[in-house]
Amino acid sequence: MDDNQASRAVPASPTPTVVVAMGGHAFMLPGERGTHEQATQNARAICSALMVFVEAGYNVVLTHGNGPQVGDLLDQVERTRDHIPTRPLDVLVAETEGSLGYLLQRAMLNELRQRDVRRYVVTVITQVLVDQHDPAFSNPTKPVGPSMTEAVAKQREAEDGWAVKLDGKRGWRRVVASPRPKKVIQRHMIREAAYRGHIVIAAGGGGIPVTKDAASNDYVGIEAVIDKDLTSSVLATDVRADLLVILTAVDGVYINWGTDHETRLGAVTMAECRRYIDEGHFPAGSMGPKVEAIYGFLQRGGRRGLITDAHSLVDALDGRAGTHFVGRI
Structure with a gap:
């Protein structure tokens, strides 16, 4: 049975499904x-x-990010590399999926018990397939790990094959590729667990990046970082979500941000969203991936998207806050 057949074999849930994506800074204010x-x-x-x-x-x-947490692990690896065997970045992503998933899983279980709601919570260590020929691998841009002096950075470049760049005032840092997610390997399991009413925590840190070995066809880990919002978008399509919510630090999406004319968007159609993207309102380093994630979800048949902050959720679900993206209108 191929992927499309497997997807069609699972009936749609009569209960609406939401995918909620939050950043790694949700754990660290x-x-x-x-x-x-x-x-x-x-x-x-x-x-x-x-x-x-x-x-x-x-x-x-x-789903959740892991930037601060995987950065700490990379710092630990660097500080102990002469005494403890190092671990590759894909393994560190897996470790933070487990540790942060555990914190969310425990917290959610306690919230459910407090309200006498009988639902289970499960954390899925999630692999995400990327294309080993993705152009991102030819131009690594994502800074990871601690800052270094130029001398140490050049040494790591020579000894370990790292790509290193000067990251503004933070100094020299390692940079890795940020390829686009192609497929969530555990998508059927995540969807079926959600359809049974279980709360599923998945794709932490954008998921563990894996590729297919050309000779063996085995999955192999690769050192990269996948944008968690783009992975959440793909996963929302896979689980046939009715709603994709991306939580961020601000109450909605703004155009003309940082100017005297900044305006929060209320309800946005796909055509309006495309126009704002083309006009350059959403920078790649901040709101860009979030808006792109919502837009991609709607393009693939999703019904609704929402970008807001956690404090505005109740009002946003009632249409009184946040930025709402709607499909074909």
Whole structure:
């Protein structure tokens, strides 16, 4: 049975499904050090906000970023490389999928129990297929890990084959490719678990990037970072979500951001969204991937998208806040 046949074999859920994507900074607020206690408290707070979807009767799939956390792991690897065997980036992504998934899973279970809601929560260590010939591998741009002096960076470049670049005032850093996600390997399992009413945490950090070995056809890990919003968009299509929500630090999407004419967008059609993208309103380093993720989801048949912050969720679901993206109108 091929992928399309397998997808058609699973009937659509009579219950609406939402995919909610949040950044890794949901676990570490501005000014915090990212301690375990802080991450635990922040996970509980975000899960409390997300209960609005449970109370509204949605099947729920959660995705999350891991930037600060995988950066800390890379720093640990660098500091102990002379004493402990190093681990590749794809393994570190898997480790943060597990650790952050655990914090969310525990927090969500506690929120459900507090409300006497009988639903299970499961974390899926998620592999995401990327194309080993993606142009991103020819031009790595995503900074990862700690800052270094130029001398150390050039040494790592020579000894380990790293690509390194000067990252503004932060100094020299390793840069890796950020290829586009092609397929979520565990998509059928995630969809079926969500359809059964379980809350699924998946695709942490954009998922573990894997490629297909040309000789053996085996999946192999590759050192890269996938944008978590783009992966969430692909996953939302795979699970036939009715709604894709991307949580960010601001209450909605703005055009003319940072000027006297900045305006929050309310409801946006696909045609309007495309025009704003083409006019350059959404920079690649901030709102660009989020808007692109929503737009791609709608292009592939998704019904609705929403970008807002966690504090505005209740109002946003009632149409009083956030930026709403709608399909063919």
